[in-house]
Amino acid sequence: xxxxxxxxxxxxxxxxxxxIGKKVRAYKEANPDKDVISLGIGDVTLPLxxxxxxxxxxxxxxxxxxxxxxxxxxxxxxxxxxxxxxTHDYKARGVDxxxxxxxxxxxxxxxxxxxxxxxxVDNKIAVCDPVYPVYVDTNAMAGRTGDxxxxxxxxxxxxxxxxxxxxNFAPELPxxxxxxxYLCFPNNPTGSTIxxxxxxxxxxxxxxxxxxxIYDAAYEAYxxxxxxxxxxxxxxxxxxxxxxxxxxxxxxxxxxxxxxxxVIPKELKSGEVTLNSLWARRHGTxxxxxxxxxxxxxAAIYTDEGKMQTAKQVAYYMNNAKIIRDSLKEAGYxxxxxxxxxxxxxKTPKNMTSWEFFDLLxxxxxxxxxxxxxxxxxxxxxxxxxxxxxYENTLKALEKIKAL
Amino acid sequence: xxxxxxxxxxxxxxxxxxxIGKKVRAYKEANPDKDVISLGIGDVTLPLxxxxxxxxxxxxxxxxxxxxxxxxxxxxxxxxxxxxxxTHDYKARGVDxxxxxxxxxxxxxxxxxxxxxxxxVDNKIAVCDPVYPVYVDTNAMAGRTGDxxxxxxxxxxxxxxxxxxxxNFAPELPxxxxxxxYLCFPNNPTGSTIxxxxxxxxxxxxxxxxxxxIYDAAYEAYxxxxxxxxxxxxxxxxxxxxxxxxxxxxxxxxxxxxxxxxVIPKELKSGEVTLNSLWARRHGTxxxxxxxxxxxxxAAIYTDEGKMQTAKQVAYYMNNAKIIRDSLKEAGYxxxxxxxxxxxxxKTPKNMTSWEFFDLLxxxxxxxxxxxxxxxxxxxxxxxxxxxxxYENTLKALEKIKAL
Numbered sequence: 148x149x150x151x152x153x154x155x156x157x158x159x160x161x162x163x164x165x166x167i168g169k170k171v172r173a174y175k176e177a178n179p180d181k182d183v184i185s186l187g188i189g190d191v192t193l194p195l196x197x198x199x200x201x202x203x204x205x206x207x208x209x210x211x212x213x214x215x216x217x218x219x220x221x222x223x224x225x226x227x228x229x230x231x232x233x234t235h236d237y238k239a240r241g242v243d244x245x246x247x248x249x250x251x252x253x254x255x256x257x258x259x260x261x262x263x264x265x266x267x268v269d270n271k272i273a274v275c276d277p278v279y280p281v282y283v284d285t286n287a288m289a290g291r292t293g294d295x296x297x298x299x300x301x302x303x304x305x306x307x308x309x310x311x312x313x314x315n316f317a318p319e320l321p322x323x324x325x326x327x328x329y330l331c332f333p334n335n336p337t338g339s340t341i342x343x344x345x346x347x348x349x350x351x352x353x354x355x356x357x358x359x360x361i362y363d364a365a366y367e368a369y370x371x372x373x374x375x376x377x378x379x380x381x382x383x384x385x386x387x388x389x390x391x392x393x394x395x396x397x398x399x400x401x402x403x404x405x406x407x408x409x410v411i412p413k414e415l416k417s418g419e420v421t422l423n424s425l426w427a428r429r430h431g432t433x434x435x436x437x438x439x440x441x442x443x444x445x446a447a448i449y450t451d452e453g454k455m456q457t458a459k460q461v462a463y464y465m466n467n468a469k470i471i472r473d474s475l476k477e478a479g480y481x482x483x484x485x486x487x488x489x490x491x492x493x494k495t496p497k498n499m500t501s502w503e504f505f506d507l508l509x510x511x512x513x514x515x516x517x518x519x520x521x522x523x524x525x526x527x528x529x530x531x532x533x534x535x536x537x538y539e540n541t542l543k544a545l546e547k548i549k550a551l
Numbered sequence: 552x553x554x555x556x557x558x559x560x561x562x563x564x565x566x567x568x569x570x571i572g573k574k575v576r577a578y579k580e581a582n583p584d585k586d587v588i589s590l591g592i593g594d595v596t597l598p599l600x601x602x603x604x605x606x607x608x609x610x611x612x613x614x615x616x617x618x619x620x621x622x623x624x625x626x627x628x629x630x631x632x633x634x635x636x637x638t639h640d641y642k643a644r645g646v647d648x649x650x651x652x653x654x655x656x657x658x659x660x661x662x663x664x665x666x667x668x669x670x671x672v673d674n675k676i677a678v679c680d681p682v683y684p685v686y687v688d689t690n691a692m693a694g695r696t697g698d699x700x701x702x703x704x705x706x707x708x709x710x711x712x713x714x715x716x717x718x719n720f721a722p723e724l725p726x727x728x729x730x731x732x733y734l735c736f737p738n739n740p741t742g743s744t745i746x747x748x749x750x751x752x753x754x755x756x757x758x759x760x761x762x763x764x765i766y767d768a769a770y771e772a773y774x775x776x777x778x779x780x781x782x783x784x785x786x787x788x789x790x791x792x793x794x795x796x797x798x799x800x801x802x803x804x805x806x807x808x809x810x811x812x813x814v815i816p817k818e819l820k821s822g823e824v825t826l827n828s829l830w831a832r833r834h835g836t837x838x839x840x841x842x843x844x845x846x847x848x849x850a851a852i853y854t855d856e857g858k859m860q861t862a863k864q865v866a867y868y869m870n871n872a873k874i875i876r877d878s879l880k881e882a883g884y885x886x887x888x889x890x891x892x893x894x895x896x897x898k899t900p901k902n903m904t905s906w907e908f909f910d911l912l913x914x915x916x917x918x919x920x921x922x923x924x925x926x927x928x929x930x931x932x933x934x935x936x937x938x939x940x941x942y943e944n945t946l947k948a949l950e951k952i953k954a955l
Contacts, residue, residue, distance in 0.1 A: 148730065192620065193617065210599045326552065405841065
């Protein structure tokens with residue numbers, strides 16, 4: 148008699164964004180005349196850059212002729228893409244990453260979920276609180292998080308690192324020793340960042356206690372301030388303790404195009420075993436590559452034209468972020484984020500819970516945001532808005548929020 | 552101190568096709584003048600069908616305009632694709648599959664590896680021997696297979712179902728009780744199939760002992776004979792015991808384009824829990840959809856034009872299969888497969904081992920095939936050739952093999 152993975156049954160409710168989707172659909176069905184604006188899920192709205200479109204048309208044409216047709220891709224991804232990443236994302240920032248330390252994937256969500264495969268179930272994870280739900284949920288599925296304590300909204304075997312106004316929305320070194328530390332800067336959901344010196348403290352800490360850092364740098368393109376690290380490998384010693392996850396979703400609008408990559412330096416070892424070799428084995432056995440057409444699309448953003456065009460997209464969204472920040476402050480909200488990240492994190496007014504504010508915003512302003520409590524217990528009383536809407540919708544939404 | 556997943560260290564050597572790739576690269580480097588033909592890895596060579604190319608160009612154009620741009624896809628995949636699958640792959644064969652029982656993915660390799668996530672580590676698997684290595688390797692990574700016994704080339708906790716000339720290359724019901732049964736028909740690597748009545752016996756058996764069947768139907772398009780089931784759901788009761796994996800790689804040449812799907816009927820339950828709900832949760836948490844462009848490409852093959860064009864591709868490969876079969880028989884080889892599948896399975900001559908024959912073929916005929924022993928202990932003494940080369944190369948390769 149087969150047995151299911153019981154850990155799935157411990158998961159509380161459904162994935163956050165599925166729940167929001169259902170609530171919004173129900174509201175729209177009941178109110179077909181209302182024009183609902185979403186500043187909720189972190190989904191982009193600008194079309195793909197012209198250079199990306201051209202590259203994909205070319206690649207599609209290649210797939211139409213036997214001489215240029217592409218079958219299975221190389222296990223780690225095409226070299227033209229890995230080379231572009233090594234050069235522009237790393238070498239240009241003074242960091243040496245070899246192309247066989249880069250693994251092309253279908254996106255950072257898959258990678259951040261799948262990376263757990265190469266670790267024993269018997270590891271204690273530490274996460275920021277609030278946090279991108281995928282880190283915790285996928286560890287729960289693997290049986291690494293203990294039991295869910297509904298009253299606390301916490302898992303019994305997870306080290307939570309509160310990120311609140313008191314800590315300037317940055318985590319502090321935990322007082323219990325974790326084995327795997329998830330960090331995401333610029334942060335989703337709070338939009339906060341830490342300086343290179345502050346990140347160095349985490350690297351030093353991980354090296355000292357023998358922990359591995361899973362560093363999600365999906366929002367790197369949104370960094371506007373000096374002294375905020377673009378990659379964890381800018382820190383001394385990081386290659387011996389950190390895995391970095393990167394995405395094309397937010398810097399180039401690939402949410403529906405799907406591309407990402409993971410960096411695992413060969414210096415990262417458990418005894419004699421490199422984590423690079425374990426991930427290579429997983430990648431070669433449980434994945435069959437991102438589509439050739441999409442890898443060509445990704446490579447296009449590293450050209451001069453591509454860099455210019457995607458920088459313009461990022462600037463467009465960051466202008467939205469400024470509008471959201473400024474309008475909310477004007478309306479008396481307490482606001483953070485939105486300077487080095489496309490996320491604005493606000494304190495709910497009048498001690499409302501996150502979901503109360505969600506309902507208010509949906510029903511009275513017809514704006515969809517994301518309840519902070521969906522990201523963890525310390526997110527309660529907070530709310531996330533994203534800068535990924537159109538300029539016009541962002542303006543309209545903020546007018547309505549100001550009028551609440 | 553973090554701990555790695557030790558199960559990875561039990562895996563013998565590297566993934567079969569990586570090993571072959573390395574051997575072939577080494578030979579080519581040492582013999583740059585030789586023209587090596589690959590009938591090894593199951594990778595297609597024909598360009599994508601015109602209808603697929605048009606659909607992708609259109610979809611790329613949609614991604615270039617804000618009004619038609621697509622961000623994150625629906626969790627299960629676009630409805631236009633799931634509806635086409637439900638209609639053409641199932642309804643047309645008298646099988647009712649609801650569109651929320653279909654999960655679009657980036658391919659059957661990922662699905663066949665990831666499906667293990669929803670099952671407890673404490674399940675005993677049964678596999679055909681020889682077998683597509685991904686089923687066993689991914690279960691080994693999950694800790695479900697016990698220890699690898701090098702001398703036997705077997706895992707201590709796996710039920711092997713020998714498929715040899717004696718069993719007509721079909722498995723017999725095992726004498727130990729498995730929890731999860733992997734079946735693949737038309738079979739990779741042997742190219743064999745079983746009739747609907749024979750498959751019904753497996754369904755009845757699974758229902759009787761409470762096992763789940765993971766049915767890999769990636770080669771369904773190659774079925775040419777009557778009474779060979781195109782989907783396991785043609786069998787009575789299969790919806791209560793079987794998960795079906797499907798691919799676009801072989802019926803439409805998507806090996807480098809990446810698309811597949813998994814069917815989990817809602818009748819498939821462990822107590823009150825539907826496996827459909829578990830897989831939906833995994834899909835929504837650890838995956839973010841196949842690219843919109845690729846889902847459009849997949850939908851195109853279900854149009855009348857698409858069906859005609861892809862049927863022509865399948866016919867082209869099956870003509871190669873006939874050439875391989877006939878030529879090998881002429882040369883005195885003992886051959887099976889190649890009638891309902893793009894794989895030809897031959898007995899190595901003169902009691903050579905599979906790898907000895909691999910080396911002979913590479914060095915003397917400059918043809919790359921796949922050693923049967925790479926697929927499991929009962930594959931020893933056999934060898935796989937694939938029909939996915941070009942017509943010209945297939946002819947050339949067989950001339951050389953005949954001249955050995």
